[in-house]
Amino acid sequence: MSSELRELYQEVILDHGRTPRNFGAPSGANHHANGHNPLCGDRVTVHLKLKDDKVEDVGFEGSGCAISMASTSLMTEVLKGKTVAEAHALFHRFHDLLTGSNDSEGDAAVDADDFERLMVLAGVREYPMRVKCATLGWHTMEAAIGNEADKVSTE
Ligand code: ZN
Secondary structure: OOHHHHHHHHHHHHHHHHOOOOEOOOOOOOEEEEEEEOOOOEEEEEEEEEEOOEEEEEEEEEEOOHHHHHHHHHHHHHHOOOEHHHHHHHHHHHHHHHHOOOOOOOOOOOOHHHHHHHHHHHHHHHOHHHHHHHHHHHHHHHHHHHOEHHHOOOO
């Protein structure tokens, strides 16, 4: 990765970390989950409005390091309008990007533009401790998909 690109990526992370997009619970959200990364102290709550297997709206709340906030913020931007299968596929691809594994085979196709937006976090793979920060929002999103509003766990 060129240093210019790295700097640009860093700026996107700092921007999203400072000004998270889709912060708060969207109206009509019907799936929620809480996530916690004790290694770093990051906490997020992901709210999804799922309808007919589609992410109609998504938002999150929480606090933590810039990477956890930026990653969750970027996630909310790419997930809007996706089907649940597409959301899973994006998560697996993103996870592969950060861990260098290859678990996403057989998943639904991932939109190239969406994947490029997530590429800003690729540098995290050089810091294994930070991978948990970058994937916290995604793990929480996966939990939220399985959580109906009336079944939210109470930590
Ligand atoms: Zn963190």
